Amino acid sequence: MPRYIAPEIEARWQKAWDEAGIFQAKRTGGKPKYYVLEMFPYPSGKLHMGHVRNYTMGDVIARYKLSTGHNVLHPMGFDAFGMPAENAAMASGGHPKDWTYSNIDTMVEQMKPLGLSLDWSRMFATCDPEYYGQQQALFLDFLEKGLVYRKNAVVNWDPIDMTVLANEQVENGRGWRSGALVERRELTQWFFKISDFSEELLSALDTLENWPAKVRLMQENWIGKSRGLQFSFERTGGGAPIEVYTTRPDTLMGASFVGISPDHPIAKALEAESEEVAAFVAECRKGGTTEEAIETAEKLGYDTGIRVKHPLKPDWELPVWIANFILMDYGTGAIFACPAHDQRDLDFCRKYDLPVTNAFFALEEDAPVATEALVPPKSEKVRWVDHFAGLTEATGEDAINATVDFAEKAGWGQGVTKYRLRDWGLSRQRYWGCPIPVVHCEDCGVVPEKKENLPIALPYDEGGKPIDFSVPGNPLDRHPTWRDCACPSCGKPAQRETDTMDTFVDSSWYFARFTAPRAETPTDMAEAEYWMNVDQYIGGIEHAILHLLYSRFFARAMHICGHLPEKSKEPFDALFTQGMVTHAIYKTRELVERTDSNTGEKSTVIKDKFHYPDDVVQLSYNGIDVVALKSTFEEHGMSVDVDNERRAIHALVYQNPGLAVEVVPSAKMSKSKNNVVDPLHIISSFGADTARWFVLSDSPPERDVEWTASGAEAAHKHLNRVWNLCDRIGEMDRNAEGEGDEELLREMHKCIRDVTLGIDSFGFNAAIAKLYAFTGTLSKSKASYKVQRQAVMTLAQLMSPMTPHLAEDIWNHQGGEGLCATAPWPVADDAMLVEDTVTLPIQINGKRRGEIEVAKDLDKAEVEKLALAHEAVQKALNGSAPKKVIVVPGRIVNVVA
RNA sequence: GCGGACGUGGUGGAAUGGUAGACACCGGAGACUUAAAAUCUCCUGGCCUUAUGGCCGUGCGGGUUCGAGUCCCGCCGUCCGCACCA
Numbered sequence: 001m002p003r004y005i006a007p008e009i010e011a012r013w014q015k016a017w018d019e020a021g022i023f024q025a026k027r028t029g030g031k032p033k034y035y036v037l038e039m040f041p042y043p044s045g046k047l048h049m050g051h052v053r054n055y056t057m058g059d060v061i062a063r064y065k066l067s068t069g070h071n072v073l074h075p076m077g078f079d080a081f082g083m084p085a086e087n088a089a090m091a092s093g094g095h096p097k098d099w100t101y102s103n104i105d106t107m108v109e110q111m112k113p114l115g116l117s118l119d120w121s122r123m124f125a126t127c128d129p130e131y132y133g134q135q136q137a138l139f140l141d142f143l144e145k146g147l148v149y150r151k152n153a154v155v156n157w158d159p160i161d162m163t164v165l166a167n168e169q170v171e172n173g174r175g176w177r178s179g180a181l182v183e184r185r186e187l188t189q190w191f192f193k194i195s196d197f198s199e200e201l202l203s204a205l206d207t208l209e210n211w212p213a214k215v216r217l218m219q220e221n222w223i224g225k226s227r228g229l230q231f232s233f234e235r236t237g238g239g240a241p242i243e244v245y246t247t248r249p250d251t252l253m254g255a256s257f258v259g260i261s262p263d264h265p266i267a268k269a270l271e272a273e274s275e276e277v278a279a280f281v282a283e284c285r286k287g288g289t290t291e292e293a294i295e296t297a298e299k300l301g302y303d304t305g306i307r308v309k310h311p312l313k314p315d316w317e318l319p320v321w322i323a324n325f326i327l328m329d330y331g332t333g334a335i336f337a338c339p340a341h342d343q344r345d346l347d348f349c350r351k352y353d354l355p356v357t358n359a360f361f362a363l364e365e366d367a368p369v370a371t372e373a374l375v376p377p378k379s380e381k382v383r384w385v386d387h388f389a390g391l392t393e394a395t396g397e398d399a400i401n402a403t404v405d406f407a408e409k410a411g412w413g414q415g416v417t418k419y420r421l422r423d424w425g426l427s428r429q430r431y432w433g434c435p436i437p438v439v440h441c442e443d444c445g446v447v448p449e450k451k452e453n454l455p456i457a458l459p460y461d462e463g464g465k466p467i468d469f470s471v472p473g474n475p476l477d478r479h480p481t482w483r484d485c486a487c488p489s490c491g492k493p494a495q496r497e498t499d500t501m502d503t504f505v506d507s508s509w510y511f512a513r514f515t516a517p518r519a520e521t522p523t524d525m526a527e528a529e530y531w532m533n534v535d536q537y538i539g540g541i542e543h544a545i546l547h548l549l550y551s552r553f554f555a556r557a558m559h560i561c562g563h564l565p566e567k568s569k570e571p572f573d574a575l576f577t578q579g580m581v582t583h584a585i586y587k588t589r590e591l592v593e594r595t596d597s598n599t600g601e602k603s604t605v606i607k608d609k610f611h612y613p614d615d616v617v618q619l620s621y622n623g624i625d626v627v628a629l630k631s632t633f634e635e636h637g638m639s640v641d642v643d644n645e646r647r648a649i650h651a652l653v654y655q656n657p658g659l660a661v662e663v664v665p666s667a668k669m670s671k672s673k674n675n676v677v678d679p680l681h682i683i684s685s686f687g688a689d690t691a692r693w694f695v696l697s698d699s700p701p702e703r704d705v706e707w708t709a710s711g712a713e714a715a716h717k718h719l720n721r722v723w724n725l726c727d728r729i730g731e732m733d734r735n736a737e738g739e740g741d742e743e744l745l746r747e748m749h750k751c752i753r754d755v756t757l758g759i760d761s762f763g764f765n766a767a768i769a770k771l772y773a774f775t776g777t778l779s780k781s782k783a784s785y786k787v788q789r790q791a792v793m794t795l796a797q798l799m800s801p802m803t804p805h806l807a808e809d810i811w812n813h814q815g816g817e818g819l820c821a822t823a824p825w826p827v828a829d830d831a832m833l834v835e836d837t838v839t840l841p842i843q844i845n846g847k848r849r850g851e852i853e854v855a856k857d858l859d860k861a862e863v864e865k866l867a868l869a870h871e872a873v874q875k876a877l878n879g880s881a882p883k884k885v886i887v888v889p890g891r892i893v894n895v896v897a
Numbered sequence: 898g899c900g901g902a903c904g905u906g907g908u909g910g911a912a913u914g915g916u917a918g919a920c921a922c923c924g925g926a927g928a929c930u931u932a933a934a935a936u937c938u939c940c941u942g943g944c945c946u947u948a949u950g951g952c953c954g955u956g957c958g959g960g961u962u963c964g965a966g967u968c969c970c971g972c973c974g975u976c977c978g979c980a981c982c983a
Contacts, residue, residue: 214978217901221979228983246983259983299981325981335983343898344981375898420982544978620923625907641933665908698909698921706909710922717936718921724936766911769920776920841916846964848916886963892915896963 006687039539045103126506133455157185210574224420231413233308245331250399254359263328433500738784
C-alpha cells in the first residue's frame with residue numbers, strides 16, 4: 001500500500017494546475033464573475049502562519065466559486081514601499097529596492113508550495129514603476145479635480161532623523177528609531193480632501209450589509225459626526241470676533257472663559273508680538289500629538305488679556321485663554337469652557353482659579369460642582385438654572401435642540417454639523433515611496449508634472465555612487481541631480497517635489513489595478529466594469545479604519561476621475577476580518593545579574609526565560625497536566641520516549657514546582673517570545689494540506705486560532721486516514737454487493753448540504769467537523785464499491801477547497817474525469833435529505849423525558865396521541881389530562897402537565 | 898471616560914427559540930506487537946446509582962416563553978476599538 005507523502009503529491013498537482021492554467025482569470029462568456037481578494041502582504045521576506053490562514057480562507061472561497069461555474073479573479077501582489085526597507089538599508093547597507101525585490105522573490109517561493117489558486121500572471125508590487133507611475137497619474141487627476149491640495153499642518157517632527165513621523169512611530173514622545181524628543185512642527189504638506197466625503201462615507205456605511213458590524217461602527221466613530229452651535233464672541237477691545245463651536249450650547253450660562261488653540265490665528269498674532277506668548281506656545285508644541293503624549297500632558301493655559309462679551313449678557317465679560325488642549329483642526333480651534341459640565345474644563349479652571357458655575361443640576365441635587373464635573377447622559381432630565389431659552393426641566397438632548405433653535409431665531413448663532421475626520425496628509429520625507437509628481441518653479445509656483453513624463457522614477461544611485469541611507473533626512477532632498485528638471489509649464493529650470501506618498505496611498509487602489517494590471521492607464525474601464533467589485537475581501541481587523549476608509553475614498557475619487565464605474569464607489573461588497581494564529585508561550589523564570597548603567601551597582605533581578613515549543617514536553621497523567629523541559633529529562637538521564645520515564649519526570653516536576661514550565665496560552669506569535677511556528681517547516685514535514693486544514697479547523701475564522709502541535713498532528717493523521725480510505729476503496733471488488741448503500745448516500749447528501757452551507761457562510765470549522773464525521777461514516781460503511789467510490793469522490797470534492805492536493809490525488813486515483821479543481825461542485829439531492837421517519841424528543845414541562853419514532857409527515861393529532869401514550873408521559877400525568885400539548889412537526893413534542 | 902464584542906466540559910469549540918456539549922485535542926481502557934511507535938475499537942460535563950435510571954449543569958441574579966446557551970433587564974469578568982474632538 002502506498003503511503004501518503006504530501007510533498008510529493010503536492011508538487012505534482014501544483015504543476016498540473018499550472019500547466020492547465022486553470023487559475024488564470026478569464027472573461028469567458030456566459031459565466032458570472034467572482035472577485036476574491038486577500039489583503040496583500042508587506043514583503044518582509046518571511047511568510048508566517050497569519051498569512052497562511054488569510055490566504056487559505058480566500059483560497060477556499062476562490063476554489064469553491066471556480067467549481068460552481070464562476071470566472072474567478074484571485075490575484076496576489078505586494079505592498080512594497082515603506083520604512084522597513086529603508087531601515088534595513090540604514091542598518092546593514094544595501095539598497096531598499098534590492099532588499100525589497102529579493103524579499104518578494106523569497107516570499108513568492110514560500111507561498112507557491114501552499115497551492116493557492118492564484119493568478120500569478122497578474123502579480124505586481126507597489127514599488128514597480130509601472131504601478132506607482134499610474135498612481136502618479138491618479139494623483140494628477142485628483143489634483144485637477146480639486147481632490148488634493150497643499151496646506152500647512154502640524155506634524156510629528158523627528159529632529160534627528162529629520163522626517164515626519166506617523167503617530168504610531170512616536171513612542172512616549174520620542175522617535176521610535178532615533179529616540180529624539182518629537183516636536184510638533186508646522187510644515188507644508190499635501191492632503192487628500194477626504195473630509196469632503198465625510199457625510200457620504202458615513203451614510204454609505206449603511207449599505208455595507210456584508211461588512212462586520214464592528215468595522216462599520218469603528219468607521220462611524222472615526223468619522224465622528226456631531227451636531228452643535230457655531231457663534232461668535234465680540235471682543236471688548238475691538239478686533240475680529242472669536243468664533244467657537246460647541247455641542248453643548250445649552251450650557252452657555254455656565255461659561256467660564258473662552259479658550260483658543262495655540263495654533264489659532266489670534267495666538268499666532270500674539271506670538272509674534274510677545275516673547276512670553278511665544279515661549280508659552282513653544283512649550284505647548286513640544287511633545288507629540290500622540291495619544292500617550294496627550295494623556296499624560298498637563299493642562300497649560302495663558303491668559304491673553306483679551307476679553308469678550310457673553311452673547312446673551314453684554315456686560316458679562318469672559319477672559320480669553322490660550323490652552324494646550326484645544327486642537328486647531330477641529331471645529332473652529334476655539335471654545336467656550338463650561339467647567340461645571342466638562343471635566344477637562346473643570347481641571348483647567350481649578351488650576352487657574354477661574355469661576356465654576358452650574359448651568360443645571362440633577363433633579364434631586366443642588367450641591368454645586370466641586371472636583372467632578374456633572375455630565376449626565378443626554379437623555380436624562382435635569383433642572384436648569386435660569387436658562388435663556390426658558391427651560392426649567394428638560395433632557396440635555398431637548399435642551400441642545402431648543403438652544404440651537406433659540407440662537408438661530410435670535411440670529412446670533414447657527415446649528416452646524418462637524419466631523420472628526422480630518423484630511424489625509426500624504427507627504428512623507430522618505431526615499432522609499434511613490435514620488436509626488438509635481439515641480440516647484442520660481443515663476444509658476446507648484447506645477448503638476450506632465451503625464452507623458454510619468455513615471456517620475458526613484459533614482460537608484462547618486463551619479464553612479466550608492467545612496468547613503470545612514471545619513472538622516474530624505475536622500476531625494478540631497479540628491480545632486482534628481483531634483484533638477486524643467487518646469488512643465490514654462491520650461492525654465494525647476495525642482496521636483498522630494499516628498500513621497502504615504503504607503504497607505506499604494507494600498508488604496510491596488511484592488512482596482514488587479515482588474516487590468518498592465519494597462520497603460522490606472523485602470524481599464526471595460527475590465528473594471530466586468531471584475532469590480534471585490535465580491536469577498538479578507539484581511540485583518542487592524543485595517544478596519546485606515547486602509548478601508550482610504551480605499552473607500554479612493555474608489556469615489558477614482559470614479560470622479562473616470563477610472564472606476566459608479567457601482568465601485570463602494571469597492572468591497574463583502575468584508576471578512578479573520579483572527580490571528582496564536583501559540584502558547586512556555587516560560588520559566590531565572591535570576592539575572594544586572595549592572596545599573598548610571599551607578600554601576602549590581603543587583604539581581606527575576607527575568608522570564610522563554611522556551612521553544614520543541615524544547616518542552618507536556619505530560620499528563622491522571623488529569624494532572626505538567627509541562628517540563630526536555631533538558632530536565634536529560635539531566636536525569638531519562639528519555640521522553642519511554643512511558644515509565646515520562647511518568648517519573650511528571651512526578652518529579654509535580655513535586656518541584658521550580659522545574660515546571662509556565663504556559664501562557666493563545667499569545668500572538670512573536671520572535672522574542674520564542675513561540676513562532678514557521679509554516680515552511682510545517683509544509684516540509686506534514687505538507688501544505690495539513691497546514692491549510694489545521695488553520696481552518698479548530699476555531700471560527702473570525703476568531704484567533706491557537707496553533708498546537710497535537711492539533712497539527714491530528715490534522716495530518718486525519719488526512720492520512722482519508723488517503724488510506726481511498727486506497728482501501730480502490731482495492732475493493734468492483735462487483736461486490738454491499739449493505740447500506742442508501743444510508744451512505746443519504747449521509748453523503750447531508751454532508752454536501754452542510755459543507756456547502758458552511759463554506760457559503762464562512763463556517764469553515766463547522767464544515768470541517770462535518771467532513772470528519774462523514775469520513776467516519778464512510779470508513780465504517782459496508783456499502784457496495786460503486787457507492788463507496790461515489791462517496792469518496794464526493795468527499796474529495798468537498799475537501800478540495802481546503803486540501804486541494806489530496807483531493808486531486810484521490811480524484812485521480814478513483815479515475816475521476818479531468819481535474820477535481822474544475823469538476824462541478826456536487827449538489828445535494830433534496831429527495832435524499834428527507835428522512836422517512838424522524839425521532840421526536842418528548843418533553844414534559846420543557847424537560848426531555850423520552851422520544852418516539854414517527855413517520856416524517858405524520859399529522860399533529862397522531863403525533864400528540866402517540867406522545868400522550870408514551871410511558872413517561874403517562875407516569876407524569878398520572879391519570880389527569882395534560883394542560884397543553886405543543887407539537888412542532890419534525891422537531892419536538894412538549895407536554896405541559 | 899465613550900463605544901462595542903464575548904463568557905458553554907480539563908482545552909479549542911458545535912447548536913434557524915426546540916434532544917446542550919457535534920467535531921477535534923488531552924486523558925482512560927482495550928486490541929495488535931517480544932516491546933515500543935504507528936494503527937484500530939470503546940469510554941470520556943458533574944454528582945448519586947450495580948445496571949436501569951435520577952438530579953444538577955451554558956459567568957451571576959431576575960424576566961418573557963409550553964420551551965432560553967440563544968430574546969429582554971441588571972450585575973460581574975475578559976477582550977477589542979476610540980479618546981483633551983468642545
